[in-house]
Amino acid sequence: MRQMLNTLFVTTEDAYLSLEQENVVVNEGDRVMGRIPLRALESILCFSYKGASPALLGKCNEFGVSFAFYSPQGKYYGSVLGEANRNVLLRRRQYHMADDDNEVCSIAASFVMGKIFNARQVLERATRDHALRINVPRVKKQSARLLAALRELDDCQTADSVRGVEGDAAKCYFYAFDDLILTNKDDFYFEQRSRRPPMDRMNALLSFIYVLLSGDCRSALQGVGLDPYVGFLHTDRPGRSSLALDLVEELRPVFADRLALSLVNTHVVKAGDFEVRENGGTYLNDKGRKQVLSAWQKRKNEQIMHPFLKEKVPWGLVPYVQALLLARYIRGDMDAYPPMFWK
Structure with a gap:
């Protein structure tokens, strides 16, 4: 797990991301690897098999935080974009x-x-x-x-x-x-x-x-x-x-x-x-x-x-x-x- 450029990179293969109030919580098994306020993020890039909870994805949509899913080897699967996301303006x-x-x-x-x-x-x-x-x-x-x-x-x-x-x-x-x-x-x-x-x-x-x-x-x-x-x-x-x-x-x-x-x-x-x-x-x-x-x-x-x-x-x-x-x-x-x- 690493935060750079207002982006959270989750590279642990078996990490699971969940929501706790307005924080994204990164878990590996029973161990909490970290908590980061969603308001501090623009995007999350997740290279994990386990993915994220629907509650977290919903809150990301609400806050305009884009969420991109990858395989641990870097193959792009797809993104979840909220209504406030700026990708259309970027493109x-x-x-x-x-x-x-x-x-x-x-x-x-x-x-x-x-x-x-x-x-x-x-x-x-x-x-x-x-x-x-x-x-x-x-x-x-x-x-x-x-x-x-x-x-x-x-x-x-x-x-x-x-x-x-x-x-x-x-x-x-x-x-x-x-x-x-x-x-x-x-x-x-x-x-x-x-x-x-x-x-x-x-x-x-x-x-x-x-x-x-x-x-x-x-x-x-x-x-x-x-x-x-x-x-x-x-x-x-x-x-x-x-x-x-x-x-x-x-x-x-x-x-x-x-x-x-x-x-x-x-x-x-x-x-x-x-x-x-x-x-x-x-x-x-x-x-x-x-x-x-x-x-x-x-x-x-x-x-x-x-x-x-x-x-x-x-x-x-x-x-x-x-x-x-x-x-x-x-x-x-x-x-x-x-x-x-x-x-």
């Missing part, structure tokens, strides 16, 4: 901003700034931690190019120019990505990003983890009342959760890429965990998917210091924190959206 504001070229440019630049900053941090960390095992001059050169790309963002006047900077920065980052693979170089290598289908084991691993991260980002946005299909960096396309993909971008290098590299470099994932199909596409097999899913859940439980909140949170809650911050910005409660900068 109207989101749609209005998505039609405003200046707003689209500004928000897209924030996502890309987070992505490039974090990608550069991944490269810089590698030069510090593995200086004797990687081509440091080559990695440093790409890191310098990423720093230049960050500065270019300040001059971007359109969303298309932001997308151009993002595309060039991604090429610089992936140019050095193979250096970050420290072991099993015959089985795991990286020449360029390939999708639909991924053409080698490393791309297959990245694609699978990106799908997991995209699902968590989509669930996070749905839970805070935003439309995950209306984005800023990614344009609208039928069936594409564009805003979730926007949020993925800033988290991709530090959440997904670092996990993929760790799985390979520590021999958790091996060549036998993949299969090659007739079209040349490479995919994780059942055994490989189980290995990655297990590692994914462990990584989500690891604590990091959130740079904006200045407090420790599990990696698994980071998409939800960022979704809340984005909702606050869109609602007008913040002057700017603060990307997640990993340090």
